[in-house]
Amino acid sequence: MAVTVVSGGLSVSEGVSETLEDVPPHVWKGLPDDMRLRRSAVNPNRIGVWAAQALPRGKRFGPFMGDKKKRSQVTSNVYMWEVYFPARGWMCVDATDPLKGNWLRYVNWARSAQEQNLFPLEINRAIYYKVLRPIGPGQELLVWYNGEDNPEIAAALEEERASSLSKKNSPRAKRARKKLLERERLAAVGLRGLKSTGPDRLRDRDMRESEEGVCETCVSLKA
Numbered sequence: 001m002a003v004t005v006v007s008g009g010l011s012v013s014e015g016v017s018e019t020l021e022d023v024p025p026h027v028w029k030g031l032p033d034d035m036r037l038r039r040s041a042v043n044p045n046r047i048g049v050w051a052a053q054a055l056p057r058g059k060r061f062g063p064f065m066g067d068k069k070k071r072s073q074v075t076s077n078v079y080m081w082e083v084y085f086p087a088r089g090w091m092c093v094d095a096t097d098p099l100k101g102n103w104l105r106y107v108n109w110a111r112s113a114q115e116q117n118l119f120p121l122e123i124n125r126a127i128y129y130k131v132l133r134p135i136g137p138g139q140e141l142l143v144w145y146n147g148e149d150n151p152e153i154a155a156a157l158e159e160e161r162a163s164s165l166s167k168k169n170s171p172r173a174k175r176a177r178k179k180l181l182e183r184e185r186l187a188a189v190g191l192r193g194l195k196s197t198g199p200d201r202l203r204d205r206d207m208r209e210s211e212e213g214v215c216e217t218c219v220s221l222k223a
């Protein structure tokens, strides 16, 4: 693989063959046990991700890691996802530099809806890949989006929404919400003589995180 230095990082030149030797150690380390990296069948210049075991429909992987950049800073869209942040607008998670990405960077684009077996979804402004139809051992993982007009994807997104909603209404989420509200109420009326200590603050943060995690599942990608 030929590499060009881009703002201190490595960038794969398009059209140049990537080899297994180019895969950084952290990617090998993070690769799940049931996955293999080897030459892609859909793009001979690329490495692809292959299932070593059956992967059931609905299994989710991620998040897709990369450099967070503005669109204007991205030089190639092959390894980037755009995500909308209400306060900042569209931002990109760019894994062009292999050192910045994780193993999901090596999942290639399906050439047709028929060979697509993963679809991307956005949860709390991070991109995950979810298994659209069961993947057998020895099959290459291939992602594609074609929006909610595909009935299979529409059904999978609906399932994701329903599961997020049921997590939001789970006893655990309700307890966390109740505790957080109580804490905030006490703080507001000045009944807490002491300032939050480190662990206290961490607990508050944990509650907020679990709130965000269960409350806000967004599955919108640009059509």
Ligand SMILES: C[S@+](CC[C@H](N)C(=O)[O-])C[C@H]1O[C@@H](n2cnc3c(N)ncnc32)[C@H](O)[C@@H]1O
Binding pocket: 077, 078, 079, 080, 081, 082, 083, 105, 106, 107, 108, 109, 110, 143, 145, 221, 222, 223
């Ligand atoms: C990371 S994905 C492709 C993955 C695969 N590794 C590949 O190289 O073929 C990049 C593609 O998704 C498109 N894309 C990025 N953000 C998107 C979004 N929010 N909605 C829909 N498509 C998006 C990009 O334009 C680009 O074509």
